[in-house]
Amino acid sequence: MQPEQAVAADTVIDTALAELAAGEQKWSRLPLAGRRALLDRMRTLTGRHAREWVEAAVRIKGLDPASPLVGEEWLSGPYAFATSLTAVSRTLESLERGVSPLANATFGTAGGRVTVRALPAGLYDELLLSGFRAEVWLQRGVDAVTARAGAGLAQLDPARTHGIGAVLGAGNITSIAPLDTIYELIAHNRVVALKLNPVTDPLLPVFEKIFAPLIELGVVRVLTGGPEVGGQLVRHERVAHVHMTGSAVTHDAIVWGTGPEAAERKKAGTPLLDKPITSELGGVSPTIVLPGEWSTPDLEFQAEHIATQRLHNGGYNCVATQAVIVSADWPQKDAFLAALTAAVDRAPNRHAYYPGSDHRVAGARTSYPDARRLGRGGERLLVAGLDPDTDEALFTSEYFAPVLGIVELPGSGAGFARAAVDTANEKFTGTLGVNIVAHPDTVAALGTEFDTMIERLRYGTVAVNAWTAVGYLTPTASWGAYPGHTLDDVQSGIGVVHNAWLIDGIERTVVRGPFRPAPRSVLHGEWSLTPKPPWFVSNRTAARTGRLLTDFAADPRWTRLPAIFASALRG
Template identity: 50%
Template sequence: MTPTSQPRPAAPATEEQRGAVDAAVGALRSGARSWTHLTLEQRARLFERVRDTVVETADEWVAVASTSKGLDAAHPLRGEEWLSGPYAVLGAIDGYVASLRALAKGASPLDGVRTDAAPGGRLRARVFPAAPLDRLLLSGFTGEVWFRPGTTLPAARADAGLGQRHPTHEATVGLVLGAGNITSIPVLDVMYELLAENRVSILKVNPTQDALVPVFERALAPLIEPGFLRIVRGGGDVGAALTQHPDITHVHITGSATTFDAIVWGTGDEAAERKRENRPLLTSPITAELGGVSPIIIVPGVWTDADIAYQASHVATMRLHNSGHNCISGQVVILSRDWPQRDAFMTALRAAMAAAPERPVWYPRSDEKLAAAASAYPDADWTADHTRAIVDVGPGEDATAVETTEYFAPVLGVVELEGNGQEFLDAAVAHANTRLVGTLGANVLIDPDTEAALGAGFERAIADLRYGGIAINTWTGIVFATPILTWGAFPGGTLDDVSSGIGVVHNTLLLDHVERSIMRGPFRPFPRSIGGRSRFSVLPKPPWFVDSRTSTPVAEGLTRWHMSHSVGGLVVTLAKAMRS
């Protein structure tokens, strides 16, 4: 992504901080030796213990996270912290345990998963729904993992398991620089490092999540006690000391390309010189998830008034979830100027953005991002006490700022292209690939009749989208929250040009050779999902929509189902979902 400001050089760590870092790394070296002696079954039981401690801390986890973001106990969007916190972590743990047990029996995690051909000589694994109840909890949703072109089914099956295919190989010590926006990210990253790479971790939390450290320490106690994890606080000084520590063999970061470059190359004139001479400051390998500017492609079709209202709410959710502080927030809507319903959709979108519950814009320096948007686009439509903007870029106007700056705040751009049908879709895909910064996630909304009319042309266009996560009639945030899918940038990032990152995470089947993951959802909710070509779903408005009337109780209820598998509790939750 294009940085909006230059990173500030970190002050050197104090002697006390360096001592704490050395002690943590020393404990991890011992833990790495212990990890190699655990069998696959012992690792599965260990993660079952982690599951128990996550369950024990879930209520406090959500309470602390909500308070830190300015959401009081009565706020209607508090449910976001259930779904993007304990819910996502519990789903990942269950998936990893299943993969460990399959490997322990000599099987592949891919065994039993339906595979077929995807466009461009690719192999596709249809991994979701993974269990019968998935068809109810995410009714109408399906998820696929696409492998890189040329990957064969025997190779995909044989290599599934990653580090757990060789559990006795020497474990190493890595650094995880945690994200500051979504509370499950650092936990999921630590677990993936341990299982995919046999790498124990020192987790440096982002200062925005300092209040959660005591919760994380209890939730992850089964990993901390044997020396598989250490958690430290601190700012850039501690982070710099860790990245340069001689015993750290790998770095993983969730953050911005600006921070990535500062870690790899340094800052200021020194960084430019190092890049020219190909002398990275960082000598260890690094993986990263770095966000970008995500498109929302609206394929023109014949929509009902209810379709327009629902999908306008959908787009508002993509931008306003977590107050826009998501690497995967939809930022640029790509519309056809020839779509007869363009004006009706824009009217509904402005109403949905304005009507969503107000909440703090809480992430550090968000005020600077909002001010930058206001300066670049003085005619933007502002609502919610000047904290939300729609930038409708007209013909001949410059869309560069909104297409190349990840605002990480509630700023939604709209750009227009000509055409309808396949002509528009191909142009929109090319525009997203070449004009928008980043390759992390793309969203496509298309009604079922138009999708059927395009046929193979639609699938080819999806294959042409160079993004690591693609959501069709849903939001890429659901790709993130469904950890059997992979999460990360489209392959191709390098130290010189990292784009949206290098490598993937989540990936509970521990698949190798992955190119992207795709989630497909229903264009219409229940009961409008009945009949015609619509993808059937029993769900009304999903609980992650910002205008869902029962968002918090349903999100909490779904998490509690993962916690205890209480059928009675699930029935109550589904009844509340029907009133959304």
């Protein structure tokens, strides 16, 4: 950055933070009803400008506007944001009435912990996500009475604000930065300076329109610029707290600095950053496939499922599956791997838009010269024969690109399940999300061993026969790393976001889905009416279904449901 540019950036940041300091006073005087009205207005604006949002995302990612892949941008963009605004607004309405957001929650127990059912949260969820469930697991020792009393976090005392929070937005999923901004504002009662990732700068005009109610009040400012601007922002004396989404490398550069001095600071435990920081940093996410007796349609569906977990958004997801753990002794292993290879190979082609993607894929090719090159241009890598006892690059480096590894472990039944959990916990960097794919008969046969498997997995979201991204899309679920990470060993980050009920003391979220899509699910005794989910990369009507779901999220009405169902069934 040239000196004159640095001066200009300083001026912009100083002005924004001065305005936020004044806005904080207004926010502290705004009652819960007023805050809720602002969120409701934003939800309306999200619906009004959703198409503009998606069109900007399509241009950023180089998608064909006519491709079904555009559905990813509807679902992971305005749809996710609108559903969250609705859920947070309802939380504020409860608090306004002096009622805990968890007053009517369904509590349970699992693994010696109290749980809160997050999905379904109402009849609409029962219909639109039939067969999907999610539970938030509370940390050990947090009981239902304590959870009800603590739900609401900083909004339990709305007049007590906590300064200015700096949010460094992500460059991949376009709802991350808006969602993190709302969480900082509501859960922590901080006014927000949001710095967009340069990849998403083209979204600035639409974000300014949607956030207009908060911008006009002076409680949100949206900034653009490169790493230098972000660095100036987070170190500004007016900023009280930092939240970021990105890589552990970026996190460490913010906290400790760069170069040899950073290593010395880290060793001495004297961070360069002089304020608290929370983060969501991704990692190497595994999918564990438990052996069972699967039909050919089961093999093909789950192969498409795992291909989606890797290739959604081109592989540029913090919770994209990077390693598949299978049993070497599973009689159907070869058939499954053949189906998975075919699914990865035939998935729609797309532009490698995220910076550094080609370089990271080239690095993987160097590390694994025998990897299979899949896709139209050979841009996807499938790496077989990975040894969990070797320090494999694929286990420790988040490629953030279409690279997928296969790990084979011996055994079957409970023995394989235990070995797979040990591998997932001990060999892979990060704790954001892990997936389990298991036939219902296998789950039943394992019994309590399967429950123990879930309990032992040290991940912030565990998904059974679903992708952990369903947890991301569930506003009342939590999203973040498994608790316990520290600044000097940050792994997948510190803290949680989303969490629309503002629950305190969260350990993880557990998501469950149907093993088969409808109608096969019903024919085989699973109560689920969900066809192939619209987030599958192979869904033919994903764009239309995503648009219809977004319209519904912005303005829920029963009359919108038939069109959604009709589109989903054709997917």
